[in-house]
Amino acid sequence: MRMKKLIARQLRKPSGIAGRWFVGKSLNKSNGPLEDMGLELMQLQPEHHVLEVGFGNGRLISRMAEVVKEGSITGIDISRVMVSQAKKKNRDAVRSGKVKLHRASVADIPAAEATFDRVFTANTVYFWPDPTTNIQEVLRVMNSGAIFLCGLRLKGDMLQMDVVAENRDIFQNLYTLDEITSLLESAGFVKVTPHVVQRKYFSDVIVVGTKP
Numbered sequence: 001m002r003m004k005k006l007i008a009r010q011l012r013k014p015s016g017i018a019g020r021w022f023v024g025k026s027l028n029k030s031n032g033p034l035e036d037m038g039l040e041l042m043q044l045q046p047e048h049h050v051l052e053v054g055f056g057n058g059r060l061i062s063r064m065a066e067v068v069k070e071g072s073i074t075g076i077d078i079s080r081v082m083v084s085q086a087k088k089k090n091r092d093a094v095r096s097g098k099v100k101l102h103r104a105s106v107a108d109i110p111a112a113e114a115t116f117d118r119v120f121t122a123n124t125v126y127f128w129p130d131p132t133t134n135i136q137e138v139l140r141v142m143n144s145g146a147i148f149l150c151g152l153r154l155k156g157d158m159l160q161m162d163v164v165a166e167n168r169d170i171f172q173n174l175y176t177l178d179e180i181t182s183l184l185e186s187a188g189f190v191k192v193t194p195h196v197v198q199r200k201y202f203s204d205v206i207v208v209g210t211k212p
């Protein structure tokens with residue numbers, strides 16, 4: 001299989017030896033600043049119940065667990081390898097029950113209606129099987145007044161990368177700023193606000209919406 005296809009598949013769903021040894025670590029390096037931005041925008045409180053969709057190897061889960069004391073953190077990711085790495089990284093918090101990590105898709109979130117105060121995702125929306133429906137599933141598990149933070153790189157930046165441009169069957173959903181804002185607004189989120197930070201070669205973007 002061609003190398004770029006292999007990389008694209010690993011980014012969508014890390015697996016096997018490559019997933020175990022390289023993908024999580026390299027994601028932390030390239031996506032750490034976007035997660036830091038998310039943590040700041042989240043205004044996390046000790047009593048919050050938080051969901052992260054597509055947590056990779058669980059770096060942000062650990063950082064959120066430092067803030068959340070009486071609340072809880074749930075993570076879902078479709079990759080067995082990422083779930084296992086994130087569980088290892090967050091062993092104590094998983095043991096105590098504060099952090100719960102599941103192998104599951106955004107298409108079918110294993111949580112009751114109106115469970116979470118914050119939902120965060122970074123660099124996963126490209127791979128969602130059906131964003132219009134999946135975002136309704138995100139809304140379902142959110143409390144009224146809860147905040148959804150959708151972190152991504154925009155279509156123009158993504159298409160600069162050969163691995164993305166040559167594998168649109170894997171990177172299925174790419175958005176301009178207007179398109180991602182509309183996705184949240186059409187789903188029913190209110191106070192939808194994009195936050196954009198220009199880095200050296202691309203912009204980090206987080207679109208924030210509130211469930212009415």
Ligand SMILES: C[S@@+](CC[C@H](N)C(=O)[O-])C[C@H]1O[C@@H](n2cnc3c(N)ncnc32)[C@H](O)[C@@H]1O
Pocket residue numbers: 011012013014027028031032053054055056057076077078079082104105106107121122123124127128129
């Ligand atoms: C490019 S990685 C991003 C990981 C991390 N959020 C970051 O920014 O470094 C995409 C992650 O989303 C997960 N993922 C892909 N499709 C998903 C889906 N439908 N539901 C939940 N997680 C998914 C992958 O397994 C992978 O861990």
